[in-house]
Amino acid sequence: MGLLQKILIPVLGLVLAFCFYSSRENFKPEMLKGKRVIVTGASTGIGEQMAYHLARMGAHVLVTARTEAKLQQVVERCRALGASSARLVSGSMEDMATTRQLVEVAEAELGGLDMLILNHVGKSYFNYFDGDVGHVQKLLDINFLSYVAMTVSALPMLKRSGGSIVVVSSMAGKVGFPFTVPYSATKFALDGFFSSLRQEFSIQSVNVSITLCILGFIDTENAMRAAADVLLMSPAPKEECALEIIKGGTLRQREVYYRYASTKLPLLLRDWAAELLDLLVRQRYRPERLRAA
Template identity: 45%
Template sequence: MWKKILAVLVGLVIGYWLYDDFDPETLNAKRVVITGASTGIGEQIAYHYARFGAKILITARREEVLKQVVDRCRQVGSTEGQYEYITADMSDMSATQNVIREATRRLGGIDILVLNHITVMPLGEWKGTPQNLSSLQHIFDVNFRAYVHLTSHAFSELEKTSGSVIVVSSFAGKVSIPFVAPYSASKFALDGFFSALRQELRMKNCDISITLCIIGLVGTDNALSKLMEFRQDFLLSVMKPATPTDTALAIVKGGQRRVREIYYPYLDVRIPYLLRDWLPNAIESVTRYISTPSHYKR
């Protein structure tokens, strides 16, 4: 009997993985704001929304690159579609309010807010130096405070539309990773804040959904260059990076389905997270081993 029960459970789990209730038609004409959209995952998110007929405003610091992404959105989407951009530095909290104000003015409102931007940070040991402490402030401003400010400024528009907030986080926000302590801390902070906010919204029957995206190793140019610079040869040899476009599609799908959390690539991030509290020493040992650069192992 227990074998039959186990087979049923395994079947249900496999069926859940394979079942895809994503409905791209619901994204047509949705008004979407995407931060960190000049390269990598954010750029690919913009292209997917363009293909699905959404109206888009993207933001990042580099205007020329944003123009190129908008032009590409016109190519993959509708020539009559609305694709806007605004430059913004997310370390400046006043810029977050301006982004939401401009998005509301240009798009006529906001249905989906995709928070994707991060600051590029050096990999290395935490030594408590003045430089460490200075970079910590900057990382939290960009990777955490700006997310909170953008969401807060967008509240009124999202309430009108029963909209969605998609928070692009990281495996490092569920399982601590050595050599990126400030980054990992900022991603843990996102989990804490937005998980609490989700509960508050439900308590007051506010139909704004929050989807937290726990993303593993993705082969963006920035990520790969940093790993190679820090000589994390072993990590790259044992883990195959996910493609930015596949990762972006998983994020778009999760947001459309209004799920609580997504994990991508699923097995790479979900299983270690599930084992984190059951086998903490073992998970930390494996994490240390695969993330230690080659010159530390000599």
């Protein structure tokens, strides 16, 4: 009976999840027309692609990242793609002044905010943990605390609009993966903070949704450079990933899994056979191909 339960319960969970999501409102690009959206980490990768999708849908796009020259190119393309407007704020998310400036620009020039997409990430290494506590602290400042600061600053506007917070996270924030110890720590922190905050919003009847996006291996430049030679799996396209994130945030979904089979299904296994999942995870890597530290 115990084995039967272990098999039936995950299967039942999949069936219920399918029924739940298939019955939700269908996404339509026009839902984003005229919406005021901040996208952090938008100079490259998934953030850049989200900015372009939003522009095609006619949103007001406010992007931020460290590199102003690259951001300017993103803004120009957003305008060409049909954005209602496109603006930039350059700066490091380590500096809390950047978070304040973003919110001030949204308030002054857009008149408010409908969606906050938190996507930026600090640079880290893909290798065995080297014991550098200072690096962990710096990464927490960028990958976690700045997300908290941005949320706190933007929340008054989001409450007025009944808006959405979209948090780009990772499977490394749900399952312990090797070679990403500092990064994984920050993603687990995001899950804890925003899942708890969602509960408080519900208790207080705050009409602001929180969507946590659980991503697998995506073909961004940084991910490919760090892990392509080590991981025994094919990356998913960043363009499609970006669109799925926007859809989930717009439909106010609790969580987005991309790609679904490679992210959601392992979590069901985690709950019933954690050691087996650990083994399967380790078999996906070729540690002999790690670059020398």
